[in-house]
Amino acid sequence: MRFMFIVKATPDSEAGRFPADSEKMFQAMAAYHEELARAGALLDASGLQPSGKGWRVQYEGGKRTIVDGPFAETKELIAGYTLIQARTRDEAIEWSRRFPNPVGEGIRCHIEVRQLYELEDFEGLVQEQTAERFRDIGMR
Numbered sequence: 506m507r508f509m510f511i512v513k514a515t516p517d518s519e520a521g522r523f524p525a526d527s528e529k530m531f532q533a534m535a536a537y538h539e540e541l542a543r544a545g546a547l548l549d550a551s552g553l554q555p556s557g558k559g560w561r562v563q564y565e566g567g568k569r570t571i572v573d574g575p576f577a578e579t580k581e582l583i584a585g586y587t588l589i590q591a592r593t594r595d596e597a598i599e600w601s602r603r604f605p606n607p608v609g610e611g612i613r614c615h616i617e618v619r620q621l622y623e624l625e626d627f628e629g630l631v632q633e634q635t636a637e638r639f640r641d642i643g644m645r
Contacts, residue, residue: 514582524609533605
């Protein structure tokens, strides 16, 4: 089972500002991710640049339109993520409880945790040859 820990953006992260005690936060994040790696649970992790450096693709009918950031609704944006492999949902919950506060200890914030789909979740929805195409490119 794979899970993504989604770090929500804040006005500070969207402005490219880091917490006042950034070094302490980065040390905590490094220690946490090292622990995940030692346990064989870490698949990937990264911070994201502010939305002002990004864009969205809007689909309407058959048309695709590129819309440059920044995007107004900070609470809807993502500032970073950690992707883990866990044997159970409970194991993923335990890892999420230990996730360091990404905006600094004592400051209110939250991360969102979502389970990823696996190819098996689509059995009966896609033909086996389609699933095999995904497996061939490394998707699970």
